[in-house]
Amino acid sequence: MVCGPSGTGKTFLLEALGQLAVEQGLHVAWFTLEDLGGLIRRHRADDTVSKAISKILRAELVVVDDIGLLPVAADAAEGLYRLVDVFTAVTAAGLMQAAVAKGLSRLYAELRALEDADRDCSKYPRVKTYDDTSGILIAVDG
DSSP: OEEOSTTSSHHHHHHHHHHHHHHTTOOEEEEEHHHHHHHHHHHHHTTOHHHHHHHHHTSSEEEEEOTTTSOOOTTTOOGGGHHHHTSOSSOHHHHHHHHHHHOHHHHHHHHHHHHHHTTTSSSSOOSOSSOOOOOOOEEOOO
């Protein structure tokens, strides 16, 4: 997770890391959050979401850019972003702030506690009871 104010070079940094990975012979998958949500919705129609995600995860580096710029439908929210769009525990901007202030491990624990409290998905409707949680936090100062 790369966070910082607008215009500080977050996307530029990710592009540079992606380019370096490609130059080293690695496979890189790049998505905006909106593109990734659309991909999930398209594959949900024919029940091939797992196949699509498995294909993405074969890349050695997966970049999801523009997190927090647009709302994400609850049925497309994945991973830590569930804290924003499924559980409404934080706003998109608040997710970044919480990641910096609390650290990712604490956010993972908060997500798991919310998932545990609603195991039947009745209070917070969602496709999966539990979701993957992984991330890297990089702060960029302008």
